[in-house]
Amino acid sequence: MNSNSQVFLNGSFIKWNEATVHIMCHSFGRGSAIFEVLGFHTTKKGRFIFRLDDHISRLLETANLLDMELPLSREAIFDAVRKTVQKNKLKEGFIKIIGFFPQISFETTYPQKRLDLAIFILSPEKDMPDLAVSLKEGAAVCVSKWEKLSPRMVPTEAKVAANYLNGIMARNDAKDRGFDYAIMCDDEGFLAEGATESIFLIKGNTLITPALGTILNGITRRSILEAARETGIKTVEDKLPRNIIYEADEIFLSGTPKKILPVKRMEERVFEEIPGPITKKLSDIMNEVVSGEDDRFSKWLYPV
């Protein structure tokens, strides 16, 4: 973690070490913190935040689903994110926006509806050192014994800390079994997603991914689908039986920090070519998009 970095907190900037809460606060005790993670990149034309508008929409949607209130308007959050990146000199990295209840509370219900808001900058090298290795080498994945939370239990589309126990259990289990990442099925046995990743399969020339419903509406997922269609790759979003994953020609995971993470091993099955041809094609497109070299998708880049 970069202890010199500046953190946005409710309209002011404070030092990293000052960005603390009491252990007895509601968001710590009950997992009521909501969040978004975004990426920013340096291109020839300067620094840009990837799909800032869509991430803020998803943050507002999370607050709405959970009947919470953000303390700032959409425009003010937009501005605060850009100012936080400006204040920190990193060329590329990640932004974590967190809405939380700092109030000391032993109650189950929220202490109030209005959240506090903090924005942090994270560095890929310092904060996610394993990521570069798995992006280069590919990831080993397994199907988890843990099912994805059902939308009948909680709003699974909400990015709220409490929902992530599900992914923590799945990922811990995968690690204990010697894999890097876990793939969860939903409570009807259909493929869903990873702990913090969307999943994609390739069969022949078709890109296949689980339909929305039980999974997070991933912003990288939707970008990859749009880029694939634009490039002439056939895409399918559907309810997918678990077995299809054992028959795929290529598999990859997607998410903001990883963009596209190729799978090198799916349980017993080792893929010889990493990344496979379609995974590589999409990965190259996504790298060009974030470097500002693909004009078709420049609408996704928001100047810092």
Ligand SMILES: Cc1ncc(COP(=O)(O)O)c(C=O)c1O
């Ligand atoms: C459960 C889950 N699925 C998928 C993703 C990937 O979403 P995005 O591409 O918007 O980062 C995330 C991201 O954190 C996630 O938490």
